[in-house]
Amino acid sequence: MDCREARPLVPGYLDGELSEAQAAPLRKHLLACPGCRSITQAGKTIASWFVDEGPVEIPAGFAARVARRALAGDTGERWAAPLEADGDLGLRGFVLQLTAVAAALVIALSIGFRTMSLPRTDDLRADDFSLESALEALDEMNREPLGEPSTSKADESPELTEADEEGRRE
Amino acid sequence: MEQAPELDASLVREVLAGNQASFQLLVERYQARLFGLTRHYTRNAVEIEDIVQDTFLKAYSRLPSFQHQSSFYTWLYRIATNTILDFLKRKGRSPIHAVEDPEAATLEAPGQGIVRPDARLEREEIVEITHEVLRELPEIFRTVLIMREFEDLAYQEIADTLGISIGTVESRLFRARARFKQKLIQMYPDFAQA
Numbered sequence A: 001m002d003c004r005e006a007r008p009l010v011p012g013y014l015d016g017e018l019s020e021a022q023a024a025p026l027r028k029h030l031l032a033c034p035g036c037r038s039i040t041q042a043g044k045t046i047a048s049w050f051v052d053e054g055p056v057e058i059p060a061g062f063a064a065r066v067a068r069r070a071l072a073g074d075t076g077e078r079w080a081a082p083l084e085a086d087g088d089l090g091l092r093g094f095v096l097q098l099t100a101v102a103a104a105l106v107i108a109l110s111i112g113f114r115t116m117s118l119p120r121t122d123d124l125r126a127d128d129f130s131l132e133s134a135l136e137a138l139d140e141m142n143r144e145p146l147g148e149p150s151t152s153k154a155d156e157s158p159e160l161t162e163a164d165e166e167g168r169r170e
Numbered sequence B: 001m002e003q004a005p006e007l008d009a010s011l012v013r014e015v016l017a018g019n020q021a022s023f024q025l026l027v028e029r030y031q032a033r034l035f036g037l038t039r040h041y042t043r044n045a046v047e048i049e050d051i052v053q054d055t056f057l058k059a060y061s062r063l064p065s066f067q068h069q070s071s072f073y074t075w076l077y078r079i080a081t082n083t084i085l086d087f088l089k090r091k092g093r094s095p096i097h098a099v100e101d102p103e104a105a106t107l108e109a110p111g112q113g114i115v116r117p118d119a120r121l122e123r124e125e126i127v128e129i130t131h132e133v134l135r136e137l138p139e140i141f142r143t144v145l146i147m148r149e150f151e152d153l154a155y156q157e158i159a160d161t162l163g164i165s166i167g168t169v170e171s172r173l174f175r176a177r178a179r180f181k182q183k184l185i186q187m188y189p190d191f192a193q194a
């Protein structure tokens, strides 16, 4: 294995994603090659910034409370009610958004309209499919003038179709 | 992400058969993990509780559609991620926080290195800085970093959760890490490798 073959494998190696058949020759190369070894070391550094935060504090009685609400018919969809299906709730949320801060009127409107046009997420299939578009919508909303690197479109558009198919398979 | 799938499957069956207590058991089994997951996306305790609660409520109401094709937690994790992203979207995550400076996009190559934090900082400080940097990243990058670096998900699990290919996970993770380093250096030049 030479450096040209080794380097693309390094991230997968660090993430434990290589098969033994891929990892063994890479390890051998790393032993012999200081350049690739230092790249591997650098790759490990980032993980050291993602430290475990320690145990979470769960509010007392949380599980019982959730179970009670579930039994009472609360579906947890408060944020996802589309106007046509649940005009009351959706509209109220919308109006609240508008009146909260008068200065935010235009922003609230645009958020509201984006929201309405998103697919309703009411089953697992919808979940699978909408997650990626939810991410994109978020980034679209926060889009900086320059946008993503030019590779992103070419690199990601085929996967939307694939996600679609995966969604249908399930 | 697998964890005693047989137990989960039988709890799910019990809930569907009308045993409500089993649902509370499912909540108890996974509440800590979902609180842990959600706090990577928001630091506000009230928001975290609301999001985790809604996640479980959605899971309950959609339980009849759970096909046992993935583990219960994988399924729940997907609902959680969706709920979190939906919440952030409604909240209109501040554009200011997501703005990237124009030079940033040209520095995509993982050129500049960063140093390890542990020698100089307390754990809480590292956590704070890392989340501060994450908040500045586009959502598509932040999400894969949280899934991989904090949640320790395998590429396949990330791919399944987001409905993207493994190849996209790899390339996105690569760019996300480069961006994280770059943003960290920008915000805290002290951590650039000399």
Ligand SMILES: [Zn+2]
Pocket: A002, A003, A004, A006, A029, A033, A035, A036, A037
């Ligand atoms: Zn080499």
